[in-house]
Amino acid sequence: MMTMMSSLELQQKRWIVRILWTSIYLFIPFIQIDGQSALRFDISSLGLQFFGNTIYIENFFIVLIFTFLLTFLIILITQLYGRIWCGWFCPQTVLMNFTKFLDIKKQSLVTKLLGHIFVLVISALIGASMVWYFVSPYKFFGDIANGRLDSATMWFTITLSIITYLNFAFIRYKFCTTVCPYSKLQSVMFDDNTLIIAMDPETSYKCVRCNACVTTCPVGIDIRQGMDSQCINCGRCISACTKTMTVEDEDVPTLIDYIYGFSNTKKPLRANVLITAVVTFVFLAGFIFMAATMKPYEFQVFPNSSFLPRYKDDQVINSYEIMLKNLSKKDLKVELQIKDFDDY
Template sequence: MTTSRKIGPWRRWAGIAQAAIFVGLPFVRIRGESALRFDVGSLQLHVLGATLWMDEFFVLLLGLLASTFLFLLVTFVWGRIWCGWSCPQTVLGDLTRSLADERARKRPRPGKLALGWSGLLLVSVVFSAATLWYFVPPGEFLADLAAGRLGPVLGWSWAVLGVTLFLDLAFVGGRFCATTCPYAKLQGVLFDQATLVVAYDARRDAECIDCQACVRVCPTGIDIRDGLQAECIACAQCVDACLPILGKKGKPSLVGYFFGAPGERPRLLRPVVVALGVASLLAVSGTVVASVQAGRASLDLTAAFASRFQPRLAPDGRVVNAYELALENRGRRSVDLQFSLRPAVGQATVSPERITLAPGEHRRVLLVASAAGLGPGPVVQAELVARQPGGDTVRAQVPMFLPRTP
C-alpha cells in the first residue's frame, strides 16, 4: 500500500500514549492496589484489582501462553509492528530523537546539544524509576526519595537501570535491533509471503532519483531498496522520507507498507492465521476464567493430621485428635474465623473455636478436636469447616483416628 500521507505523526502519538501509560499505570489504583504491580515483599501480583498469590501463579502461566499465541498471531499478520510502533527501544529512541538529529549535523549547535543531552537524562531517570514502580508502590518510592531513605537496593537498582538506559539510548539506539535483539532474529521463521512489511515498490524503480533520503533516516542503517532485510524494524521512516521527494512529482512514496510483495493481493485469512487466532482466543478465555476463579477466594485453608500429636482417649472417653492448619487471609480486611468439625458419625468440638486473621496474614494453628460416638473405628472421615460470619466458608476433609485400646 503506497501512501501520500506521513506515517510519522501517527507513530509519534502512539509512542507518546504508550510512554504515558507506562509511567502513569503504577499510579492508577484499583480496589486499593496498583493496577499492575508485583509486590516483592509478599510475592503477590496485583492485576487490575485482582491479587494473585504464589500458589495461583498458574494463571500467570496461562497468561504467558495467551501472550505467546497473540504475539505469534500479530507477527504473522502485521510483521514487525511491535518493533516499529511499540518496542520501548523504538519509542524512547523517538522521544529522544532531537539529540540524535543534532549530533548527526556537521556542526552541532551547543545549545541544542545541551538540551538534547538534558532531555535524554530526564527520560532515563523517569523511565528507570517507572520500571521500579511496577515492583514498589510509586507513592512509597517518591515519599522515601523525598525523605532521603530510599535504601541501597532501590537506589542501586534505579542507578543501574538509569545508566543502562542512558547509554543504550545515547550510543546504541537502532543498532541494538540490527545486532542483538532476539526477537529480530526470530523474524525469519515468523514471516510468510503475506505478512505486512515495509517494502520498496520495485515496479516503479524508474521513478527513484537515488537521493538516499530513505537510507539516511533509517535507524538501523539499511537501504530498503535492496529488499526486505532482517534489520528492518518497520518504523516507516523511509516511507516518510521518500514522500516529499516523490510528492514534488505528484506521486506517492516509493516505499510503503505491503501485505507480501508490492502488487500482491492481501491474504489475511491464511490457515496459520486462523489456527493462531483460535488458539489465542482459547488461551485468553482460559486466562480470564482462571483469574476470576483465583481472585474469588479470599481465604485459603490447608489441613493435615498432626502426626506429632498421637490420637488419645480423654478421661471422659472422648477421642482426641489434632490437626495442623495453614491459614491465609487473602483479603484486605481482618477476618474472624469460627472452626467446627463434622465427623461422619458422632459429634466433635474443637479448640480453638475462633481466631482472627489480619489482612494478608499467614498463620499456622494447631487445632485439637475431641469427639464422641465415633463408632468402632479405626478411622472416621470428618469435615473441617472454617466459617467467616457473613463471608467465605472453606472446608477440608480430615481423618479422625481412634486410639488402639490395650
C-alpha cells in the same frame, strides 16, 4: 501501488502512539483502584496488584497462562502485520524516538553535551518508573522527601537509570538488530502475505537516488535492495520517499509503501494464521476460566512437628496445623468440618 496513508498521517499516527504508549507506561503506577496500584508486583506480600485484584504467589499459574496468551497474540499480530510491534509499540523503539537528535552526526560539543544531559534526565525517569512497578511511587517519593529511601530501592533505581542511559546514548537500534530475540525469530513467522515495507518494482525506475530512505532508516538498511530481516516496519522510509516524490513526480506519491507480501494480496484467513488464532483463543479461554474460578483463599493442613503421635484407649492421637490464608480483599467467613472421621 497506492499509499495506505499519507506521509503526514503516518507521522501523526506514530506520534500519537508514542505519546499514548509512553503516558500509559509512566502513569499506570500512579493509578489507584481500591487503595492499590493498578499494576504493580508488591514484594512484601508477593502479590501482583492487577486493576483492583491481587494475584498472590499461590495463584501465580494464571500469570503463566496470561504470558502464553500475550506471546501467541504477538505471534498472531506478526503473521498478519509483520514487525509492526517493533516499529510502533516496542518500548525500545517508542522511547528511542524521543532521542532522535542523538543520531545527527554533525553537532557542536555544547549541543552534544546538552543532548546527553537531557537523555540522562529521561533515563533517570525511566529507571525510576521501572522501580514504581515494584514499589509504590507514592511511597517512593515520600521516602525521598523524608530521607528514608532504602538502599536496595536506591541502587536499583540508579542501576536501571545507568543501563537505560547507555542503551539510549550508545546502543540504540543496535539492540534491535543484534540482541533482541524477537528480531531473530520474526523471519520464521513471516509468509507470502505478511505486511512488509517494500519498493514497488513497477515504479522503482523513478527513484532519484536521493538516499533519503537510507538516511532516515533507524537501523541503517537500504529498503531499495529488497526486504531485509532487520526492518522494523516503522515507516520512516515511506515518509521520506513521499516527501521527495511530492516534489519530483506528483503522479507517484511514493515508491515505498506497506504491502501484503510482494504480491500485495491481503489474505488474513491463512492456515498458519488460523492455527495461531485458535491457540490464542484457547489460552484466552483458559485465562478467563482460571480468573473466574480462582479461589479467594488458600487452605493447607500440615502435621504438627512438635507433637508426637500417641495411643490412648486403643486410638491414635495426632496433631495437625491448619493454614488458612485470605487471598481476597474482603473478610471471609469460613466453617471447618471433619467428615468421615470413623474411617480413620
